[in-house]
Amino acid sequence: xxxxxxxVEDNPADAQAVCRELAAQPNxxxxxxxxxxxxxxxxLALGGVWAVVLDLGLPDADGMASLVRVRAADxxxxxVVFTGADAELEGPEAIEHGAEDYLVKGIHGGRAxxxxxxxxxERSRTRRLIAEQHSIVRxxxxxxxxxxxxxxxxxxxxxxxxxxxxxxxxxxxESTQNPWLLADQxxxxxxxxxxxxxxxxxxxxxxxxxxxxxxxxxxxxSANIRPMHGRSGGVAVLRDVTAKKADxxxxxxLNSRLGAEVAERSRAxxxxxxxxxxxxxxxxxVSHELRTPLTPILGYTRLLLRRGGVGLTPAQxxxxxxxxxxxxxxxxxxxxxxxxxxxxxxxxxxxxEATHVDSLFHRLEEMARRRLGDGDVSLAFRLDDDLPxxxxxxxxxTQKVLERLVENAILFTEEGFVRVEARLDEAAGxxxxxVRDSGVGIDAAHHELVFGAFYQVxxxxxxxxxxxxxxxxxxxxxxxxxxxxxxxxxxPGVGSTxxxxxxxxxxxxx
Amino acid sequence: MTTARPVxxxxxxxxxxxxxxxxxxxxxxxxxxxxxxxxxLKRLPALDPGLVLLDWRMPGLEGADAVRAVxxxxxxxxxxxTAFVGPAHRERILASGCxxxxxxxxxxxxxxxxxxxxxxxxx
Numbered sequence: 001x002x003x004x005x006x007x008v009e010d011n012p013a014d015a016q017a018v019c020r021e022l023a024a025q026p027n028x029x030x031x032x033x034x035x036x037x038x039x040x041x042x043x044l045a046l047g048g049v050w051a052v053v054l055d056l057g058l059p060d061a062d063g064m065a066s067l068v069r070v071r072a073a074d075x076x077x078x079x080v081v082f083t084g085a086d087a088e089l090e091g092p093e094a095i096e097h098g099a100e101d102y103l104v105k106g107i108h109g110g111r112a113x114x115x116x117x118x119x120x121x122e123r124s125r126t127r128r129l130i131a132e133q134h135s136i137v138r139x140x141x142x143x144x145x146x147x148x149x150x151x152x153x154x155x156x157x158x159x160x161x162x163x164x165x166x167x168x169x170x171x172x173x174e175s176t177q178n179p180w181l182l183a184d185q186x187x188x189x190x191x192x193x194x195x196x197x198x199x200x201x202x203x204x205x206x207x208x209x210x211x212x213x214x215x216x217x218x219x220x221x222s223a224n225i226r227p228m229h230g231r232s233g234g235v236a237v238l239r240d241v242t243a244k245k246a247d248x249x250x251x252x253x254l255n256s257r258l259g260a261e262v263a264e265r266s267r268a269x270x271x272x273x274x275x276x277x278x279x280x281x282x283x284x285x286v287s288h289e290l291r292t293p294l295t296p297i298l299g300y301t302r303l304l305l306r307r308g309g310v311g312l313t314p315a316q317x318x319x320x321x322x323x324x325x326x327x328x329x330x331x332x333x334x335x336x337x338x339x340x341x342x343x344x345x346x347x348x349x350x351x352x353e354a355t356h357v358d359s360l361f362h363r364l365e366e367m368a369r370r371r372l373g374d375g376d377v378s379l380a381f382r383l384d385d386d387l388p389x390x391x392x393x394x395x396x397x398t399q400k401v402l403e404r405l406v407e408n409a410i411l412f413t414e415e416g417f418v419r420v421e422a423r424l425d426e427a428a429g430x431x432x433x434x435v436r437d438s439g440v441g442i443d444a445a446h447h448e449l450v451f452g453a454f455y456q457v458x459x460x461x462x463x464x465x466x467x468x469x470x471x472x473x474x475x476x477x478x479x480x481x482x483x484x485x486x487x488x489x490x491x492p493g494v495g496s497t498x499x500x501x502x503x504x505x506x507x508x509x510x
Numbered sequence: 511m512t513t514a515r516p517v518x519x520x521x522x523x524x525x526x527x528x529x530x531x532x533x534x535x536x537x538x539x540x541x542x543x544x545x546x547x548x549x550x551l552k553r554l555p556a557l558d559p560g561l562v563l564l565d566w567r568m569p570g571l572e573g574a575d576a577v578r579a580v581x582x583x584x585x586x587x588x589x590x591x592t593a594f595v596g597p598a599h600r601e602r603i604l605a606s607g608c609x610x611x612x613x614x615x616x617x618x619x620x621x622x623x624x625x626x627x628x629x630x631x632x633x
Binding site for chain 2: 284287288289291292293294295296297298299300302303306331338
């Protein structure tokens with residue numbers, strides 16, 4: 001289909017001449033004629049025109065005014081103007097006003113006209129493409145959340161997107177000054193090292209921090225900078241990291257507080273461990289210092305009492321026997337202390353063995369009777385009928401635990417009874433021993449405390465009842481080391497029941 | 511009895527030393543005593559003991575060093591007699607090369623058993 005050229009020409013003779021010239025060309029375009037600017041506008045509004053050939057002297061628009069009206073009617077259409085005698089003046093002016101080219105009437109023939117039109121069409125198409133590209137780039141830049149700034153080597157801003165202007169507090173899209181120096185002046189860096197200055201030099205770098213002061217306290221931006229392709233200057237892409245920096249600050253503060261707490265705790269732990277070591281050393285030394293003088297005390301009393309204490313008066317003999325009994329008790333306390341210390345440090349060694357149950361309780365009873373003496377407290381042992389003759393258990397340690405429970409009961413009972421009752425919980429595989437007394441009793445609030453080392457119900461009891469206050473702590477340690485437990489039921493004035501449960505199997509179970 | 515080699519008690523603590531010496535005598539064995547290991551070393555050749563009862567912690571020469579020094583001068587068994595009785599102490603003591611361990615407080619029965627063991631030939 002032939003292309004349509006609109007010839008805007010009020011002189012019919014000139015119009016005819018152009019039509020003739022063009023018609024003589026191969027692939028000639030169709031020529032339509034408008035005789036005024038108004039007519040041209042009307043025709044262009046209909047569309048389908050490929051190019052315009054415009055005479056600059058029209059009845060309704062003289063000179064450049066006609067060009068302006070045609071351009072306004074169709075900004076895209078290629079326009080070639082016909083100038084008169086002063087072509088060298090009019091031609092360039094026309095091009096400034098949007099014409100693609102100019103021809104001189106009467107000199108340029110059909111061939112030149114057609115060629116000018118084709119070039120004009122091509123230039124127009126190129127201009128459209130550039131505008132389109134520009135529009136795409138602009139749309140992309142406008143839609144970015146990150147700020148984009150193109151800076152020239154001298155620091156002028158060639159281009160910026162709305163996000164950049166928002167981040168940097170600029171009003172203008174481009175600038176002939178150095179507004180980035182203003183924006184960047186608070187960044188704690190030498191001028192030449194500031195991100196936008198480096199971008200202007202064409203450096204490549206990521207995550208450069210810059211500070212932009214503002215009424216809201218300013219903001220921190222992270223800048224990635226790249227050189228331009230094929231030209232000098234550079235691009236900076238900016239992101240607001242104020243919140244992230246604040247978070248980092250918070251995290252740093254939290255971390256440093258956490259670190260301080262950890263350090264404090266480990267210091268406290270070290271102190272505790274040091275205190276524990278000191279306690280162990282103390283017990284070690286005390287145990288040694290108590291044992292040493294016991295040798296002559298126990299030894300001489302024993303020597304004096306040999307062969308029934310021949311040569312001693314009854315009163316002397318009784319006195320020496322009391323010394324001996326006291327020394328043995330002291331020995332027991334010292335031994336208990338050592339056991340306690342050993343237990344804390346190493347636990348109990350495996351010591352399950354087939355044990356004659358009656359013998360175990362018989363030994364316990366003998367110990368209890370010796371300790372009880374001739375007081376007002378009755379002592380009773382009741383072994384359950386179903387208790388087997390022989391059980392497999394850690395007899396040595398079980399006996400030690402029971403001794404301490406019985407000693408404790410005797411210590412705190414002035415009248416009434418101390419009763420030991422034993423049975424087997426076969427399903428649970430445990431020997432269960434209740435040690436009941438009618439002694440002072442313990443308030444429920446103190447039930448856990450009595451198992452602490454060096455504890456007694458009241459400080460006054462320490463004098464009255466004696467003892468180191470290690471017995472129950474020791475007993476519980478030992479019971480738990482054996483895989484058992486000690487329970488307590490007690491109330492002041494009612495007496496106490498300590499119940500020991502330790503693992504025990506019948507011979508059939510083994 | 512006078513021809514028997516004595517038991518040498520080495521202990522810096524006077525009451526212990528005196529008791530052990532007396533108890534050994536009462537049990538029918540000749541006894542001698544020294545208050546430090548250094549003193550014992552000087553007297554060893556003249557005394558020629560049949561058994562040395564050696565304290566572990568003493569002023570001057572002590573512990574494993576004392577055990578080795580004594581054993582270097584006599585063929586008599588050396589029994590360490592100490593109030594350091596915990597398993598850790600006991601292990602260290604038995605590793606010193608001594609021949610026996612007698613924990614304090616020493617009971618007369620323990621002492622008698624120990625003497626009987628080392629002088630088993632006695633009536």
